[in-house]
Amino acid sequence: MFAVLSQSMTFNEGKAANAAKSVGAAILLSTLITGCAIAPKPLTSSEMSAVVSTDRAAIEKSTVAISGSITLEEAVARALKQNLDYRTRLMEQSLAAGQLDASKYDMLPRLLTSAGYTWRDKENIRDSIDSVTGAPSLANPSISTDRTRATADIGLSWSILDFGVSYYNANQNADRLLVANERRRKAMHLLIQNVRTTYWRALAAQRLRNEVQSTIQEAERALTDSRKMSADRIRSPAEPLRYQRNLLENLRLLENVDRELAVAEIELATLIGAKPGSRIRLVEPDSFAFKALSSNVEKMEEVALLNNADLREQVYSTRIAAVETRKALLKLLPNLSFDYGYKYDGDKYLINQVWQEAGSRVAFNLFNLLSGPAQIRAAEMNVTANEAKRMALQMAVLSQLHLARYYYDDALKQYNRAIAISDVDNKLAELARSQEQSEMGGSLERVSANVTAILSSLRLYHSVAKVNEAISRIQASLGQEPDIGALDDITLDDLKQKLHVLLQDQV
Template sequence: MRQGKLIQIFTLSATVMALAGCGTITPSPLTQDELNQTNRTDKSMASSAVEPIDGPLTLDEAMARALKYNLDRRTRLMEEALSMNQLEMAEFDALPKLVAQAGYTARDKERATYSSQYTPNQVVSSFQTSSYSSERNHGTADLGLTWSLLDASVGYYGGKQQAERVLIAAEKRRKAMHVLMQDVRTAYWRAASAQQLRSQVQQTIANAESALADSRKVEAERVRNPMDALRYQRQLLENLRLLESIEQELASAQVDLAALVNAPLGQPITIAETSLALSEDSMLTLPIQRLEDFALENNADLREQHYNSRIARQEVQKTMARMFPNLNFNYGFKYDADQYLVHNNWNEAGLQLSFNLFNILTAPTQTKLAEAGVKLADQRRVASQMAVITQLHLARLQLINARKQFLRADSVYETDVRIASLVRSRANAQAQSKLDEVANDTAAILSLLRRYQALAQVNVAENRLIANLGLEPRLGSTDALKLKELTQQISMNNRQPWAPLLSGAEKP
């Protein structure tokens, strides 16, 4: 009786505690100390193992730093690693299950039963005896092995699907790398133009402000016609507005580049002196059919759709596997501490065949749904193929046009530089007004900016075409390679970016 009372008290206490716990859960917002600690930790993690920029930054090193240290790229690599781990876990789904259990059973009263003698066709009105054959308190343990044919079949196809998802993660990483390299090229040339133009823009703004002050002084003294002075100031103000817009446009270039290469924000980055010249255009002479075939073989988006189609077909097979009867086998070692048992430990085996009869009704619908998924995946692949071919033609045309625009911008810049030099010489000889000097200096600055922008557009168009063709640097592990080694590999690739295409290689 005492033990029964203890069991009742324990059960009642556990129930009260559970109900009390359910009623006291309240939202717990982050404290300021927790936020500060987390922010400090995250900031430390973001900059950990990042080599400082010691000298002028080249385009090759900027791309290497982005591939090695960029935070978004690190996320992509972790996603790919997670897919690999999920594949390893999926491989265990087809294995048998080995389960170990242990328990303890307690009763406040014995499990007693009445018994009577059995007599055919006769109703017994009273029980003969009462007895019990188990202890009130006893422990149990068992170790069981279970294997299901249905679970093994579904796990097999699920593992194959997860293997395709690993390949999809790799294609997404390739696509993210192309986008990252394109962004680095754009930000690098913006930063280069900002570095080149900063002093010229500031000097020209100072000259324009000085000329504007002189003009207002002349206007106040009424030495010249007020209308002429106002027109003169109006032109100076237009030039100032143009110069200030250029300065504002270039102001964020360093921040964008620093974010891409994971450099400290606010720390100035010196851009290396780089030749403003076009790369070779041998790939533009290739037949467009050759480019289409290469893109259809290697484009990351299209390859991803191929893998999705394979996943959809494996889903049909997995659906069919679920409709078959399930064969379940189990084998276990049992133990029970009950002293009334003759054998306290024994082995137990079983074989069970089961079938869900409703599968007969739902099989057509399930099959139809899975086949519809295959058709949808195939349609997406066809649409992606047409999109890849369209993007290829557009990227090729954009590269041709960008190269023409750069050559034109280069010619305009050379002409504006010569004009600005002549006007500056005449202004020094007091044969030309400050307005003309400021206007021509502004035009020369704008021409140089457009020259950099045109070269950046050439790089962007090249990178877009490279991404569409599925070309990328042949690199080792960015984690294993040192920054210097990675920079050298990217430099070699940038000198011959079209080598796999020109050599007839099928896969970069």
């Protein structure tokens, strides 16, 4: 009977073994083919075109159309809502918030479930050993495990060491969220500064473009007439050449001005999220109310040390480094863990196929006794380095504030000087036009006077831009920015009202 059963089992086992070998060979062959088939796949033109089209559609959907003229407040508001680089900073802050939320779940116990299936081609037959002779007893072999069985379990595990590390990680992620917020503030300060500066340069382009183009045309006509007179030898050769030299120099200056003005409009369109190359009508304020700075420098220094984004970021970085020291100390402690599980095994030879088990364990890595002191020293050195950076940054912030004050005072002087020069040059240009009409002056004098007046007007707009840039630098040093909350939750008009207060208060 045992021999027949053995033959039957041997036959079935042979079939199962052959089937298993065939499946294994097929899996191995498919794995090799798949691995060898991997190769670089460059983007096709159609795929790249689809990506570009999708991105452009998303950009246009998030952009508010421009209708009418744009004030400085609206330009800054559009930049904050639509500038893609600034939106990237907002995404980084959202990512940090998501990492903080995810790290909170790491402090919870681990609830693990698993299920499996086991198969073997031969029975797990165990032999017995004679207790007297120590020889195998082949007369009473036994089967201890089923050839095919299913298993499943669900278990709860909690480690004090993992909980402590996760707690400190969550605290670090909370500080990293605050670091991301300070970096967003810095990006906001820089964006507002760039918009305020570029706005006045672009405004100069709109106010002076027609005048520059007409003056270039007049200079070209005067240059053509001079060359004709030189060819006809109406005057001495040297006089027309000097005349042409002055005209060419004026043309060079005008072309440089025209190039600079054209670039400013493109830069402003990029900053406010408009399509590059689009024409934007800007509104020039009726008057300027630039004020002298407060003489209370100590108060400004106190505000800067409390609110400066760079300094606050460094304080948070120091806190992150300090927590890293606590984590290094925690890893030196023994780990105490608790486990509880509910398990199932489909082995038919088991009497109890379902059972519960619980336990606790204490583990300690003895090599921590060797590496622990070095880890603690490294963490403490990191804290010391961050503290040194923080103190150095305090001095840098104060220097930045005093430099911004100096730049503002200097820009204000240059602005007042530019007004006086522009008034004089405009009067000279008007006088040159009057003299040409009364035939007391020539076209060269009129063109030269117009060029000088244009350059003076351009310097006036640039001086206004420099004053606005200096104001933004002071506000960045002091950590001043509008309290706007979430940009997605505020309308463009409400954001303009909040920015109006910031831009009007100056400093």
